[in-house]
Amino acid sequence: MSAEPTLDKAPGPGSGGAPRPDLPPAKAVRRAFSSPLATALVIAVTVLWTIPTVGLLVTSLRPKGDVVSSGWWEAFVHPDLGLENYRSVLFDNSFGTSGGLMPYLVNSVAIAVPATVFPLVLAAMAAYALAWVRFKGSDTIFFVVFALQVVPLQMSLVPLLRLFSGGAHLGSVTVIPALNLKDSYLPVWLTHTMFALPLAIFLLHNFIAQLPRDLMEAAVVDGASHFKIFRSIVLPLSAPALASFAIFQFLWVWNDLLVALTFAGGNPTVAPITSRLAQLSGSDSSHWELLSAGAFLSMIVPLAVFFALQRYFVRGLLAGSVKG
Amino acid sequence: MPTDPRLAGPALHLADSLWQDAAIKFGNTAGAVLGFLGVLLAVFFAAGRATGRFSRPLAVALMLGPAAVLLLTGLVVPLLRTVYLSFYDADSAKFVGGKNYGWAATSSPIHDVLLNTLLWLVVAPIAATGLGLLLALLVDRMRGQAVYKSLVFMPMAVSLVAASIIFKLVYESRGSGQNQVGLLSQLAVAVGWDDPPNWILSQPLNNFLLMGVMVWVQTGFAMVVLSAAIKAIPDEITEAARLDGASGVRLFLHVTVPMIRTTLVVVLTTIMIITLKAFDIVRTMTGGNFGTQVLANEMYSQSFEQYNIGRGSALAVILFLAVAPLVVYNIALLRKERATR
Numbered sequence: 070m071s072a073e074p075t076l077d078k079a080p081g082p083g084s085g086g087a088p089r090p091d092l093p094p095a096k097a098v099r100r101a102f103s104s105p106l107a108t109a110l111v112i113a114v115t116v117l118w119t120i121p122t123v124g125l126l127v128t129s130l131r132p133k134g135d136v137v138s139s140g141w142w143e144a145f146v147h148p149d150l151g152l153e154n155y156r157s158v159l160f161d162n163s164f165g166t167s168g169g170l171m172p173y174l175v176n177s178v179a180i181a182v183p184a185t186v187f188p189l190v191l192a193a194m195a196a197y198a199l200a201w202v203r204f205k206g207s208d209t210i211f212f213v214v215f216a217l218q219v220v221p222l223q224m225s226l227v228p229l230l231r232l233f234s235g236g237a238h239l240g241s242v243t244v245i246p247a248l249n250l251k252d253s254y255l256p257v258w259l260t261h262t263m264f265a266l267p268l269a270i271f272l273l274h275n276f277i278a279q280l281p282r283d284l285m286e287a288a289v290v291d292g293a294s295h296f297k298i299f300r301s302i303v304l305p306l307s308a309p310a311l312a313s314f315a316i317f318q319f320l321w322v323w324n325d326l327l328v329a330l331t332f333a334g335g336n337p338t339v340a341p342i343t344s345r346l347a348q349l350s351g352s353d354s355s356h357w358e359l360l361s362a363g364a365f366l367s368m369i370v371p372l373a374v375f376f377a378l379q380r381y382f383v384r385g386l387l388a389g390s391v392k393g
Numbered sequence: 394m395p396t397d398p399r400l401a402g403p404a405l406h407l408a409d410s411l412w413q414d415a416a417i418k419f420g421n422t423a424g425a426v427l428g429f430l431g432v433l434l435a436v437f438f439a440a441g442r443a444t445g446r447f448s449r450p451l452a453v454a455l456m457l458g459p460a461a462v463l464l465l466t467g468l469v470v471p472l473l474r475t476v477y478l479s480f481y482d483a484d485s486a487k488f489v490g491g492k493n494y495g496w497a498a499t500s501s502p503i504h505d506v507l508l509n510t511l512l513w514l515v516v517a518p519i520a521a522t523g524l525g526l527l528l529a530l531l532v533d534r535m536r537g538q539a540v541y542k543s544l545v546f547m548p549m550a551v552s553l554v555a556a557s558i559i560f561k562l563v564y565e566s567r568g569s570g571q572n573q574v575g576l577l578s579q580l581a582v583a584v585g586w587d588d589p590p591n592w593i594l595s596q597p598l599n600n601f602l603l604m605g606v607m608v609w610v611q612t613g614f615a616m617v618v619l620s621a622a623i624k625a626i627p628d629e630i631t632e633a634a635r636l637d638g639a640s641g642v643r644l645f646l647h648v649t650v651p652m653i654r655t656t657l658v659v660v661l662t663t664i665m666i667i668t669l670k671a672f673d674i675v676r677t678m679t680g681g682n683f684g685t686q687v688l689a690n691e692m693y694s695q696s697f698e699q700y701n702i703g704r705g706s707a708l709a710v711i712l713f714l715a716v717a718p719l720v721v722y723n724i725a726l727l728r729k730e731r732a733t734r
Contacts, residue, residue, distance in 0.1 A: 107531045114528060115541045118548065118609065121559045124576060128562060139572045140579050141562075160411065175415040179422040186426050190433065195460035204453050210461075219720040220468050221670050223692050224709045227478065227702055228471035237466075254422070263467025266460055295452035296441035324552030326673045331697065343554045347677050350558050357562065357574065364558040368551050375550035379543060382550075386614065387621055 129154055129361035136358040154362035170342060170363050176333075177323055177341040177370070180254055184261035184322040185315055191262065192269030193277070193311065197299050199270070200278040201285060211274065217267040226331045229260060233332070254339055256332040261322050269314055272385075276310035277303060313385030316378050320371050342367040472713075479706035493707035503691070509600060510669070510688040510715075517607040518664040522657065524608065525615025529623055530645070532616070542620070546613030553610065553673035560606045561678055566591040596684040603685055606674050611664045622656035623649060655726060662723045669716055688712055 127141040130150040135143070144150065160169045199211045233256045236247035250256050280303065288298045304311070329344040337345075346363055375382060436455060443451050482489050497503050528545060532538045548556060565575030569588040573579040581589035593599050626649065634648045650657070672689035679685045681694065692712060696705030 108535060111528065111531045111535060111541055114524070115544050118545045118612070120576070121563050121609070122547070122551075125559045125562055136574070140574050140576070142576075142579070171411045172414060175418050179418045183422055183426050183429070187429060190430070191460045191463070194456040198453055198456035202449060202452050202456070204449065210457070214460075214464065215724065217464060217468050218724075219713070219717050220472050221689075221709065221712045221716050223670065223689060224475040224706075224713055225468060225471035226693075227696055227706060227709075228474040229467065232466065254425075258425070259463070260467065263463045266464055267468070270460065294441040294443070294448060295456070296437040299456070300437060320550060324554075326552070326554055326676070327693075330693075343552050343673075346558065347554050347673070350554070350561060350677050351680055357565070360558060361562065364555045368555050371550040371552070372547070375547060376543070379546075383546075383617055387618060 125361050126365055128357055129365045131358065133358045136361075154358045155366065158359045158362040158366065170345060170366060172337050173340060173342040173345045174366060176254075176337075176339055177343070177367070180257050180261075180329075180339075180341050181319055181322045183254070183258045184265075185319045187258060187262040188265035188269050188318060189311060189315055192266055192273050192314075193304065193307065194299065195266070195270050196273035196277045197295075197303050200274055201298075201303075202295055211270075214267050214270050218271070222264055222327060225260075225264070226327075229256075229263075230331060233259075252336065252338040257328060257339065260328050260332055261325070264328070265318055265321075269318070272314055273307065273310055277307055280306055309381075309384070313381045316374060316382050317385040320374060320382070323371055475706045475709050478702055479710050481703050481706075483701040483703050485702050489703065493703045494711075496704060497707055497711060502686075505684065506686045506688055506691045509684075509686060512600060513604060513607070513668050513687055514665055516601070517604045517611070517668045518661050520604070521608045521611035521664050522615045522619075522661045524612045525617075525660070526619050526657070528612070528616045529620035530649075533620065533623065542613075542617065546617055548610045549613050551610070553606070553671060554677050556606050556610050557674050557677035560602075560609070561593075564592040564602055566593070593679060594683050599679065599683055599685055603674055603678055606678070607668055607671070611667065615660050615664065618660050619653060619656060622653040626652045658726060659723060662719050665719055666716055666723075669712065669719075688715075 124141050127144050127150075128136055130152070131141065131144055132149060132151065132153065135147075135149060158169055159171045159174075195214075199207050199214075232245065233248060233250055236243055237245040248255075284302060284306075285298065288302055293301075323341075324343065325341075326343045326347055329341045330347070333340040333344060335344060335348050342363075346360075346367055349360060349363065440451055440455055478485050479493055480488060480490060482492075532541050535541065551559075562574075563576045564578075565573075566578050566589065567573050567575075573582055573589075575592075577592060578589045590598075592602055630652065631644065631648055634644055639647055670689055672687065672693055675681055675685055675687050675690045676693075681687075681690050688708060689712065692705055692708035695701050695708060
């Protein structure tokens with residue numbers, strides 16, 4: 070399939086700050102806000118927004134004695150930085166309980182990857198079926214899926230927890246048997262997948278529905294099944310939309326606390342780093358050298374994703390929220 | 394190496410090194426993803442061979458089916474179930490009518506929780522959106538705007554837990570005479586306030602300090618989206634307004650703001666919904682103590698710490714009723730915009 074037409078390049082508005090020709094009217098608004106004062110204000114806000122993170126990073130690199138006795142800004146006067154806290158927090162029993170944060174970091178990866186792939190694929194399938202396989206009631210289903218975004222996830226927690234531990238029964242008939250899922254990622258994967266679907270289907274539907282009709286009809290004439298069309302036309306052409314949603318979902322799952330607390334608690338075999346950190350920040354807030362290293366460890370992956378793929382991340386956020 | 398995720402648990406206890414542990418977990422995860430994709434491919438391959446009048450229903454069933462089943466079990470049934478449970482007692486055993494709602498309406502701790510939630514709902518979204526709009530306008534013509542935008546936007550990538558820990562350090566307080574470790578206390582000392590309070594314990598100030606974390610996280614989002622909306626305003630419109638004599642701040646108030654009003658509302662409601670449902674900040678920073686409790690966290694602690702499923706469910710329903718109008722309004726607005734596109 071040679072299918073890399075213009076769609077691939079559809080640029081999200083504002084996704085990169087591309088230079089625009091400065092037309093006079095636009096300048097008028099700009100001039101009103103352009104003064105040394107405005108510039109100073111932007112720089113001040115940016116510095117203010119960055120300092121807390123820098124403070125955490127510096128703290129995490131300082132020796133324990135220094136962290137306890139002086140503020141992190143002292144490190145600029147008496148620099149004595151090293152990775153000792155990171156080694157300690159990753160591998161030692163430094164927080165007074167079994168093991169360091171390494172298992173939790175592993176869990177975060179093990180949770181986030183499937184919890185990104187599953188909803189992405191299932192939502193793309195559903196979005197294609199709703200957009201291109203005409204059948205009675207498809208519009209109603211689309212609207213219901215759309216409206217499900219209203220449901221706060223908190224409402225689902227108790228029933229889902231009971232479903233996973235006790236199965237589902239109608240009277241004496243067992244519809245879903247009780248699954249013994251205690252030390253397993255499955256409940257967390259499933260829950261993230263369920264919660265991601267309404268938004269994923271909605272956003273991917275918007276994109277997939279706009280694919281060129283001619284292309285689809287030509288494929289049908291050639292005798293391709295819906296499955297073949299989906300695999301060889303829809304998926305490749307939807308790559309930009311899929312990519313931006315994947316980044317969004319990955320960050321969302323990585324940063325989640327609610328699902329993790331409910332379905333994995335602090336269980337080191339399955340709990341992600343956010344859930345462990347939330348616990349530690351309550352009980353061990355005096356150990357700033359360890360807590361700051363732990364927090365920064367939890368931020369490394371999302372920050373790397375953010376700075377590497379910022380353009381696509383922004384595009385994903387802008388989908389549906391800006392006219393364009 | 395076991396590829397069934399259910400085998401991971403027992404296997405882990407036997408693992409004697411962190412690396413072995415990690416290898417088993419990654420093995421299981423890769424197995425689950427590849428297995429999932431493999432099953433789908435096999436089903437697609439088999440179903441793709443079906444022809445004639447069965448091919449279309451089959452395509453609908455197989456492509457929509459998994460999502461439909463997951464949405465039903467994950468959202469639709471739980472929604473109904475939670476409403477049902479909210480009329481039962483703590484153990485979901487006895488029907489108690491509206492007693493849980495009566496408790497929520499009359500209990501004075503819950504009144505404080507609702508008041509705090511309302512405060513969050515008003516202050517955090519408006520502050521984040523307002524600041525985001527201001528930055529979007531100011532940064533628009535600056536050199537190196539990508540750098541400023543990235544730095545302000547960066548907190549979006551960080552979890553609310555990590556953000557809370559970052560700000561716990563900022564708000565950290567030591568007794569007078571000691572070296573301050575928290576930046577806020579140090580700044581207070583630097584401007585001559587010798588004995589700054591313990592910020593996190595000072596009510597009601599601590600509520601606003603917690604909201605500050607949400608504003609820190611969401612301002613970048615508001616800025617990026619609003620900046621895109623401002624760039625999307627057609628030049629002819631600003632030109633026409635200019636010919637009519639509008640300029641500067643008037644141009645902004647009478648042309649720019651009305652043109653981006655839809656986006657402004659979408660951003661505001663999005664942040665409101667995030668604010669209403671987010672409990673991470675309160676949970677990580679104060680655990681809901683010192684008069685900082687909010688609805689989302691109270692609901693969680695009723696259900697999972699005090700094991701009162703009835704009360705927890707009633708609070709979840711209240712949360713639902715609070716979010717619903719916001720989202721419905723948002724959806725209506727989006728639909729209208731899509732229709733005029």
